[in-house]
Amino acid sequence: MNATITLPDPETMYQAIVDRDGEMEGLFLFAVKTTGIFCRPGCKSKAPKRENVEFFANADQARAAGYRPCKRCRPTELSGSVPAWLTQLVDAMDADPTRRWTNADLAAMGLSPVRVRRWFQQHYRMTFHAYLRTRRIGLAVDMLQRGSDVTSVALDSGYESLSGFRDSLRKWTGQSPTSIKQGEPILVERLLTPLGPMLAAASDAGLCLLEFADRKMLPEQFERISKLFQQPILPGTHPVLKRTAEQIEQYFAGERTEFTLPLRLDGTSFQQTVWKKLLEIPYGQTSSYGKMADELGKPTASRAVGRTNGDNRLAIVVPCHRVVRSDGHLCGYAGGLWRKRWLLEHERKHLSL
Ligand SMILES: [Zn+2]
Structure with missing residues (x-):
């Protein structure tokens, strides 16, 4: 096999090291020739000189080249989880999913709105505000499908009026509250893998998407899937996604050679x-x-x-x-x-x- 490994280009990767850019987490590791240590791109240690840096796709390769893992950023552990700087916000979002966040709210938490937006764009392929909106819609869809009435769902999910809720729902899912009550949305969740985060989407009918999160075509895939299955795509979790996460983890651990998941192979x-x-x-x-x-x-x-x-x-x-x-x-x-x-x-x- 003499194919070359396709990593992001070296200048982009080096810039990510200098910026301690957590967004490149999971995409590559770097080693420092002068210290013999390899790190994640977001490592807080002093940035090395460009000429001393070597890039690797994964920890096995860095080890094979004779480097030891950094004790500070622990590059052999799974990457792609919510970074430390973002946990406070994510916790607050979980505690009150209907809250509307302004840039001033983010700044008050010591967060840069630009950085937050970039992270959500990178990891969910949507802006932070679009993520919050779809999440609120996701909650509403869930409540509707569990039998709640439209008016209380609208109020409980943070909408000020019933008509605002209906408009929002139609805009984001292409459906009315009544048709949503009968349909099922496709839920999308991130999975962590040694090769970087993946996005998985599923409904009761099975797994319909599993892609690496940095894939450029992903927004188009989302749109195609939403159209193909005639269902809205919303952030959330689902039993099929839980099973997928388990089996993918076993696969990466070398413990699974076949998958037993319901698959949606809709196509020609x-x-x-x-x-x-x-x-x-x-x-x-x-x-x-x-x-x-x-x-x-x-x-x-x-x-x-x-x-x-x-x-x-x-x-x-x-x-x-x-x-x-x-x-x-x-x-x-x-x-x-x-x-x-x-x-x-x-x-x-x-x-x-
Ligand atoms: Zn490190």
């Missing part, structure tokens, strides 16, 4: 056939677009197979990372080539145990 019949074919590639093994096309009885369709592979919405669970070029080289992966390489190495390592 060709897409569904390709995605189901992907599910047949065993853990630790690879296939190619050409081979898949042959097996589907459509030897000329390898390009379409490749495209459909790229349209996979369920990373890791539907193992599109197990498709490589027929000469064995890695080829594109929506989550980044370095992740694809990491996943394949991870599987090979645990397969041989």
